[in-house]
Amino acid sequence: MQHFNEEKTLIVIGGGAAGFFCAVNAARLAPKLKVIILEKSSKVLAKVKVSGGGRCNVTHHCFDVNELIKKYPRGKNFLKKELFQFTPKDTVEWFERRGIALKTEADGRMFPVTNSSQSIIDCLLQEATKYKVHLRLYSSVQKIFKDENKWIVDLGMEKLQADFICVACGGFPKLQQFDWLQNLQHKIDPPVPSLFTFNIPGNSVTSLMGVSVQRAQVKVLGTKLNEEGPLMITHWGMSGPVVLRLSAWGARTLAEQNYHYKIHVNWLPDFKEHTLREEWNFIRNKHAAQKMNDKNPFELPKRLWQYFLEKAEIPLEMFWSKLPSKQQNKLIQILIADEYEVHGKTTFKEEFVTCGGIALNEIDAQTMQSKLHENLFFAGEILDVDGITGGFNFQHAWASGWVAAKNIVIKAD
DSSP, X not given: OBOOXXXXXXXXXXXXXXXXXXXXXHHHHOTTSEEEEEOSSSOSOHHHHHHHHHTOOOEESOOOHHHHGGGOSBOHHHHXXXXXXXXXXXXXXXXXXXXXXXXXXXXXXXXXXXXXXXXXXXXHHHHHHHTTOEEESSOOOOEEXXXXXXXXXXXSSOXXXXXXXXXXXXXXXXXXXXXXXXXXXXXXXXXXXOSOEEEOTTOGGGGGTTOEEEEEEEEETTSSOEEXXXXXXXSSEEESHHHHHHHHHTHHHHHHTTTEEEEEEESOTTOXXXXXXXXXXXXXXXXXXXXXXXXXXXXXXXXHHHHHHHHTTOOTTOBGGGOOHHHHHXXXXXXXXXXXXXXXXXXXXXXXXXXXXEOGGGEETTTTEESSSTTEEEOGGGBSOBOOTTTHHHHHHHHHHHHHHHHHHHHHO
16 A cells, blocks of 8 residues: 555546546645556557547637537536536637637637647646656556545555545446446446447448538438538448538437438528429529539539539530439439438547446535545536537546546646
8 A cells, every 4th residue: 555644635537528637736736645547558548539520629719608518418507507607718819928829710729820730638747747746657447436535446456545535537338348437336328439420331422521511401301300500421321510510419319310310411401392493493504504513502512513413413414404304303312311321339548438438416616626535526528518519528527627627637736
């Protein structure tokens, strides 16, 4: 057993965004507090590294907390108490005070001006060094338990003692991966993937891999799930923000359907079927003398437009004026309600986000402390909180880590 005399000790389990943020803020605010981060893998901040295509989508430029919480499919009431304490504006200011300026993109996502996630990683590592945070890699926690008034962290070959523990190890895709926490008696909502792409195996649309549109509306048939935004076609199906948002809102519903369902894609979300039909004669007459392959009046990518013509059985060389009503109706249907059968999903190992985790009614949202155990805190995705894509999951990580740190410091004083 390793004992730390006099000084109090905080052990943070997990070297991701929430864990690091808890550790560096606690160490900064309480110089006498010994802070240790335990990370089971060989590297820290792995999700930060790959987020946003390697640019790190740090937060979102939604500074109104009442609006912000609408971006989280699960945990709204809990988040309201958490995010009022550390808002996206606070996140921006925290990094800017450490020399990392953030910029806002057109859709509200915020990235470091360097366009590199390494800037965020370096900033957090520098804070850890500055405030003497002890970082231990390859440290897989087997169990945590209470021994009188101290916490014991069992690493298998070694046991560490702590006054405070913050569990910030991220989400787990399988319920049995929470087993090491079972003895704490916390209820765990079963995890299912929350951000994933739609697989459409065997469909010819996948031949358009790499084609994207800035706006499409996607509905999951038989549900109320309906989102609008950028869509990208991949070699396995469909991705992009519109699909990822749908997967977040529908995480449990789509899991219950075993990821087998039908979707309708409206490639022209400014139109409904009746409004497009009303406009159609004008479009057709305007381009009557042009070949349909040469004139795409909807500014859709050329390869996508050709795909639609072929799907509607319209020869590429056909003039607009010659379009038969049968093919015209088929093309309108494709543009407004293009149907695909989804069978399966793709998640990305480094970036996976789960719905599920420690039940929120057992955590004090004002402090991040367990309601069942004194001096046990939780932060980040281990909680049953998840946001849609756009920086919202990182904002929860920073906020919950900061709130936990602040309250650990108050108790350590």
